Amino acid sequence: MVASYVPLSYYLLLSGFLFACGVVGFLIKRNIITIFMSIELMLNGVNLSFVAFAAHWHALAGQVFVFFVMVVAAAEAAVGLAIIIAVYRTRETLNVDQVNLLKL
Amino acid sequence: MTSSLNLWLIPVLPLAGAAINGFLGKRSSRRAVSTVGLFFAGAAFAWALAVAARVSFPHQPEFVAHWIRSGSFTVDFTLYLDQLSLVMLLVVTGVGFLIHVYSVGYMWDDPSYYRFFAYLNLFMFFMLTLVLAGNYLLMFIGWEGVGLASYLLIGFWFTKDSAASAGKKAFIVNRIGDFGFLIALFLLIKHFGSLNFDQVFQSIAPMQPETVGAGLLTTIGILLMVGACGKSAQIPLYIWLPDAMEGPTPVSALIHAATMVTAGVYMVSRSHVIFERAPSALMVVAIIGTLTAFFAATIGIAQTDIKKVLAYSTVSQLGYMFMACGVGAFSAGIFHLMTHAFFKGLLFLAAGSVIHAVGGEQDMRKMGGLRKKIPWTFWTMTAGTLAIAGIPGLAGFFSKDEILWRAYQASWAYWLVGLVTAFITSFYMFRLWFMTFFGEYRGDAEKTHASASHGAHGSDAHDAHGGHGHGGVHESPRVMLIPLVILAILSVIGGYVGIPGSLGGNNRFDKFLGPVFHASTPADAENAAMGEKGVSEHTTEGPEPETAASTELMFTAISVLAALLGFGLAWLLYYRSPQLPARIAASLAGAYQTVVHKYYVDEFYAALFVKPLIDGSTRILWQGVDRNIIDATVNNAGDAAAHVSDEARHMQSGNIRSYAGWIAVGSAVVIAFMIWMWTQAR
Numbered sequence: 001m002v003a004s005y006v007p008l009s010y011y012l013l014l015s016g017f018l019f020a021c022g023v024v025g026f027l028i029k030r031n032i033i034t035i036f037m038s039i040e041l042m043l044n045g046v047n048l049s050f051v052a053f054a055a056h057w058h059a060l061a062g063q064v065f066v067f068f069v070m071v072v073a074a075a076e077a078a079v080g081l082a083i084i085i086a087v088y089r090t091r092e093t094l095n096v097d098q099v100n101l102l103k104l
Numbered sequence: 105m106t107s108s109l110n111l112w113l114i115p116v117l118p119l120a121g122a123a124i125n126g127f128l129g130k131r132s133s134r135r136a137v138s139t140v141g142l143f144f145a146g147a148a149f150a151w152a153l154a155v156a157a158r159v160s161f162p163h164q165p166e167f168v169a170h171w172i173r174s175g176s177f178t179v180d181f182t183l184y185l186d187q188l189s190l191v192m193l194l195v196v197t198g199v200g201f202l203i204h205v206y207s208v209g210y211m212w213d214d215p216s217y218y219r220f221f222a223y224l225n226l227f228m229f230f231m232l233t234l235v236l237a238g239n240y241l242l243m244f245i246g247w248e249g250v251g252l253a254s255y256l257l258i259g260f261w262f263t264k265d266s267a268a269s270a271g272k273k274a275f276i277v278n279r280i281g282d283f284g285f286l287i288a289l290f291l292l293i294k295h296f297g298s299l300n301f302d303q304v305f306q307s308i309a310p311m312q313p314e315t316v317g318a319g320l321l322t323t324i325g326i327l328l329m330v331g332a333c334g335k336s337a338q339i340p341l342y343i344w345l346p347d348a349m350e351g352p353t354p355v356s357a358l359i360h361a362a363t364m365v366t367a368g369v370y371m372v373s374r375s376h377v378i379f380e381r382a383p384s385a386l387m388v389v390a391i392i393g394t395l396t397a398f399f400a401a402t403i404g405i406a407q408t409d410i411k412k413v414l415a416y417s418t419v420s421q422l423g424y425m426f427m428a429c430g431v432g433a434f435s436a437g438i439f440h441l442m443t444h445a446f447f448k449g450l451l452f453l454a455a456g457s458v459i460h461a462v463g464g465e466q467d468m469r470k471m472g473g474l475r476k477k478i479p480w481t482f483w484t485m486t487a488g489t490l491a492i493a494g495i496p497g498l499a500g501f502f503s504k505d506e507i508l509w510r511a512y513q514a515s516w517a518y519w520l521v522g523l524v525t526a527f528i529t530s531f532y533m534f535r536l537w538f539m540t541f542f543g544e545y546r547g548d549a550e551k552t553h554a555s556a557s558h559g560a561h562g563s564d565a566h567d568a569h570g571g572h573g574h575g576g577v578h579e580s581p582r583v584m585l586i587p588l589v590i591l592a593i594l595s596v597i598g599g600y601v602g603i604p605g606s607l608g609g610n611n612r613f614d615k616f617l618g619p620v621f622h623a624s625t626p627a628d629a630e631n632a633a634m635g636e637k638g639v640s641e642h643t644t645e646g647p648e649p650e651t652a653a654s655t656e657l658m659f660t661a662i663s664v665l666a667a668l669l670g671f672g673l674a675w676l677l678y679y680r681s682p683q684l685p686a687r688i689a690a691s692l693a694g695a696y697q698t699v700v701h702k703y704y705v706d707e708f709y710a711a712l713f714v715k716p717l718i719d720g721s722t723r724i725l726w727q728g729v730d731r732n733i734i735d736a737t738v739n740n741a742g743d744a745a746a747h748v749s750d751e752a753r754h755m756q757s758g759n760i761r762s763y764a765g766w767i768a769v770g771s772a773v774v775i776a777f778m779i780w781m782w783t784q785a786r
Contacts, residue, residue: 026764035760100758 011052018045111183117148118228129218141221145204149197165238182238192235202587207354209584227253240299258351267350274344281334288327305377325385336368339396349411353456362449369425373434390430397423401528406699433510435617443499447491450591454485457580473545477577487592493530494667502599530670538678
């Protein structure tokens with residue numbers, strides 16, 4: 001099998017790195033689009049760990065999950081981008097620090 | 105045994121009257137209200153008379169309804185009728201009915217006419233419950249109930265500050281006495297497992313008198329006496345009764361002279377089985393009674409308010425009754441209770457009639473010379489005054505003489521104080537009589553009727569005689585005079601039921617009550633074991649009858665002398681030379697002021713109890729406990745929640761990245777925790 005050549009830990013490290021990139025991006029970036037992309041990055045980091053485990057344990061459940069995640073991510077992207085456009089139309093900015101109407 | 109006499113009707117009838125007048129009276133006419141009030145009071149009296157005619161003793165206690173059943177301890181609504189309660193029953197319903205009649209005239213102009221009759225009927229209900237109760241607890245219900253009625257009626261004109269506080273005073277002082285009564289009941293339950301008169305007295309009857317030290321019975325006796333002190337206005341709890349005169353005059357007559365205040369005497373007499381076996385408790389009763397009789401009488405000398413004089417006189421006469429009970433002469437005490445109900449009820453009603461005549465004035469210094477103007481009131485009041493002063497042939501003479509004689513047999517000291525008190529009684533009563541009815545009219549004739557509806561007694565000033573001219577002092581309407589006349593007749597002849605042996609009578613009253621009081625005296629405990637004759641032997645007591653009779657006659661002569669002396673002194677000071685009292689008062693300024701201020705007892709109590717209580721409540725309970733502990737706890741809890749929330753509020757900044765940061769921190773903590781758990785599990 002293909003997977004046996006690359007150890008599991010490599011995949012996991014990459015997955016963790018991707019996820020951390022997403023988190024950091026989410027926390028430090030101000031542009032909503034960048035934040036959105038960071039979220040996608042986190043999702044894909046998790047997807048990578050799913051498929052790695054699935055290959056490692058020869059279990060299909062992980063791959064099925066990845067499909068679910070991709071479906072949800074696609075839906076989220078559709079809704080999210082719509083919201084972003086709506087926000088931009090009303091606020092004329094994509095800076096999250098200025099989109100703070102929901103606070104107390 | 106007679107069949108059921110339906111005793112329950114007697115208290116329930118006035119209750120029905122109270123309910124009808126209380127709920128519907130506001131919308132009814134005065135005529136309807138008086139009809140209802142009089143009908144139910146009169147019906148109770150009529151039924152009491154019917155009962156008196158049909159009853160034969162001993163009468164089984166009548167069971168009405170279950171009340172408390174807890175294990176072996178049972179208290180039921182049971183009505184108990186013996187000679188003692190029959191006497192009380194007739195006095196309460198009879199005098200009560202007459203005073204109801206009087207009130208129709210006296211209260212006619214009061215805007216709360218219906219309320220007055222509702223309360224009055226309510227009082228009758230509770231008083232009759234008290235008198236007919238077959239156990240201490242039911243008696244206590246009546247006891248508290250009359251206290252309530254008394255409170256309501258003292259504060260009847262509650263818009264007047266002094267009336268409202270007099271009502272409170274009466275209620276609170278009575279609570280102090282009730283506390284003693286209650287503890288006594290608890291002790292009875294604990295040691296005898298019952299509160300029914302029959303059962304309690306049966307278990308006590310075989311006990312020996314507690315001659316040495318103070319045992320259980322002495323404790324119970326003294327506690328009962330504490331209760332009696334409150335209700336019957338004895339030292340040290342008498343202070344509420346004079347203030348109770350703020351109530352309408354018929355109330356003073358009914359509750360604070362004739363019936364309710366004698367409840368203590370009744371209760372002590374009812375508990376005679378206990379007291380007879382507790383000589384120390386009896387001595388306490390006698391001493392309290394004697395002291396009260398004397399002190400109250402001396403206060404009465406200097407009072408100028410006509411009702412206050414009568415109030416202190418009532419306290420003093422109640423002292424006589426307790427003196428009688430204290431020396432074991434319970435029937436003499438009850439005899440005096442009965443005659444006192446007649447003549448003191450009469451005196452109060454007559455005083456009310458006087459007050460009515462002079463347009464609400466109560467100060468005797470502003471009366472005088474009323475003899476000709478209100479002859480009916482004058483003559484009836486004369487009968488009452490003669491009766492209370494102990495002039496031979498009238499009711500008070502026989503009963504007071506009987507008490508003094510029995511007191512002498514116990515100790516000459518009681519007799520001496522009693523005799524001096526009799527002299528003072530005669531003095532202050534004739535002082536009242538002379539000041540009110542003789543000499544010149546000292547009031548302001550013009551003002552009299554202009555002020556007929558002035559604030560203090562506006563409501564009791566005038567009744568149904570708008571028709572005839574208000575030219576000045578005038579006689580009361582007939583509806584008020586008839587009760588006066590009937591009570592005057594009773595005051596004159598009421599004593600003849602109990603003429604003592606030394607005066608040629610056979611003391612039928614004492615014999616009538618005999619079965620109640622003599623059947624179970626300690627000495628009889630042995631006699632009863634041998635046979636039935638113990639009962640009849642003990643109905644005449646004291647030393648050998650022949651020698652006693654002449655001695656008793658001598659004592660009678662002495663007390664009559666005292667009464668006449670009192671009359672003479674009053675005549676001298678208040679008729680012959682009316683300027684003399686002022687001079688005497690001036691020369692005895694210190695003593696006079698002390699007496700005028702009622703020995704400063706109110707001030708003393710205020711300083712000793714009331715002020716510390718108010719200060720303690722203000723500083724410790726209110727500002728200390730309530731404010732600093734209870735309020736502070738609640739307030740600080742609220743403040744703390746507000747502060748914490750105020751801080752926590754800033755987390756919710758609306759900044760999406762800070763939210764994300766919190767989520768990251770939170771998940772980091774959770775992950776760290778899980779890893780830690782995982783390492784622990786290994």
